[in-house]
Amino acid sequence: MGVYVKSKMAAACVRRLGKVGRLVLDSPACRTVKCHALLPRNSLNGPRRAYGTGTEGFTSRPLRNFSTQLRSARVLGCAFLLGGGMGLYQTIKLTFQRHLAEEEEKSAAASGEVKLTLYQYKTCPFCSKVRAFLDFHGFQYEIVEVNPVMRKEIKWSSYRKVPILMVNESIQLNDSSVIISTLKTFLISREKTIPQILECYPEMKSTNDSGKEVTEFNNKYWIMVGGTEEEKLYPEKGSRKEEIKWRKWADDWLVHLISPNVYRTPNEALASFDYIVREGKFSTFEGFFAKYVGAGAMWIISKRLKNRHNLQNDVRLDLYKAANDWVAAVGKNRKFMGGEAPNLADLAVFGVLRVMEGLEAFDDMMENTKIKPWYKRMEKATHHKEPQQ
Structure with a gap:
């Protein structure tokens, strides 16, 4: 398969990975400014502790679940963005290799020196x-x-x-x-x-x-x-x-x-x-x-x-x-x-x-x-x- 075809395939992978990464990081689970919307509304008077009311070293179960989901979503989003970054690197690398090969070929052809x-x-x-x-x-x-x-x-x-x-x-x-x-x-x-x-x-x-x-x-x-x-x-x-x-x-x-x-x-x-x-x-x-x-x-x-x-x-x-x-x-x-x-x-x-x-x-x-x-x-x-x- 030619370098040009590989570069096109890599570019397509970059677009897909980047899109998925953005969707994950833009999901409600990753938008911390709206975190309160994802938490249960617990009463301060109830038997269960609400957000921020626990003693030092204590986290309520809903908060622990939310934190786990938040970390997982962020890790997933970062993984897709990292994959997209690696794909972008490969795309640039393959495109550069193709350009270099073509320039070397043109130079060799112009001088009549095709090896x-x-x-x-x-x-x-x-x-x-x-x-x-x-x-x-x-x-x-x-x-x-x-x-x-x-x-x-x-x-x-x-x-x-x-x-x-x-x-x-x-x-x-x-x-x-x-x-x-x-x-x-x-x-x-x-x-x-x-x-x-x-x-x-x-x-x-x-x-x-x-x-x-x-x-x-x-x-x-x-x-x-x-x-x-x-x-x-x-x-x-x-x-x-x-x-x-x-x-x-x-x-x-x-x-x-x-x-x-x-x-x-x-x-x-x-x-x-x-x-x-x-x-x-x-x-x-x-x-x-x-x-x-x-x-x-x-x-x-x-x-x-x-x-x-x-x-x-x-x-x-x-x-x-x-x-x-x-x-x-x-x-x-x-x-x-x-x-x-x-x-x-x-x-x-x-x-x-x-x-x-x-x-x-x-x-x-x-x-x-x-x-x-x-x-x-x-x-x-x-x-x-x-x-x-």
């Missing part, structure tokens, strides 16, 4: 998508390779998936498509800060068919621009819808073809895990376990994935079809779907497919489809820059 740290698994297709975007746009960024077993590198985060992108060490971006859309919007609309842009992609939690809680983000394929900015970014009619369509296609279909293809046979599974262990962050024991036990497990799981996603018996055919469908969508008259330069759909598809490089599935795809020329152009466009480690 980015990417928490990732190198062989994750979603992480590869983010790297392709960052490389194409020339961002300098640091990488923190996360141990996929213990994940201690992201233990500070309540969001337990990768990629996670930290901006200026204070702003956390989750989900590959949200990261890309947020940064693209920021590049175009510099008057908007990243926290302001991030509010356009609210986090939504739901339960899937298996009863597992899942997190999704609204609007994550949309670049939050309009007017002349939109016309400049999407000069061709329908190009915005086309980009969104194929970005979703990369997430909802293409990415699900990777595992069934790279773990298609026991030998391919072993080769894949040899690559994963070599490029990932594993201890010696974890690497040995992952390579041999993980390869066998994923070979079995890949069969289930094939059935889950209704793939053909030979999953290569689905991979080939997807590659050729993409090439057909780009067309013969464009270098990229974005025209002369890659758009976000180009970068997403390239990022997903890139994780198979060096594996048999990748070589087969290059040999048996028409995707190779486009892929080589994408390699050149992104330059395969090596970020700071």
Whole structure:
């Protein structure tokens, strides 16, 4: 939840607590100027002592009851006012933090020094998508390779998936498509800060068919621009819808073809895990376990994935079809779907497919489809820059 949302919640709590505190202290029990109205009218001639007529150290029962009620009401009222004061402090603190973060971000953006740290698994297709975007746009960024077993590198985060992108060490971006859309919007609309842009992609939690809680983000394929900015970014009619369509296609279909293809046979599974262990962050024991036990497990799981996603018996055919469908969508008259330069759909598809490089599935795809020329152009466009480690 963003700092801005927290500050609004804190302000609402302050108003409620302050209102309750004032009501309590304004109640008859706390208004001592009218205390006589709350006391029983006892006669001085009666057997019971009235107010002020008792001997030293003696208090009549009605007075004791009233004093207890008065103290309780005052304590309650003060407690609510104290809570309101603490809430006010938190509101000011959170507002100041938000203002400071935005000022630091504006200053960094003006100087071109936006500090980015990417928490990732190198062989994750979603992480590869983010790297392709960052490389194409020339961002300098640091990488923190996360141990996929213990994940201690992201233990500070309540969001337990990768990629996670930290901006200026204070702003956390989750989900590959949200990261890309947020940064693209920021590049175009510099008057908007990243926290302001991030509010356009609210986090939504739901339960899937298996009863597992899942997190999704609204609007994550949309670049939050309009007017002349939109016309400049999407000069061709329908190009915005086309980009969104194929970005979703990369997430909802293409990415699900990777595992069934790279773990298609026991030998391919072993080769894949040899690559994963070599490029990932594993201890010696974890690497040995992952390579041999993980390869066998994923070979079995890949069969289930094939059935889950209704793939053909030979999953290569689905991979080939997807590659050729993409090439057909780009067309013969464009270098990229974005025209002369890659758009976000180009970068997403390239990022997903890139994780198979060096594996048999990748070589087969290059040999048996028409995707190779486009892929080589994408390699050149992104330059395969090596970020700071």
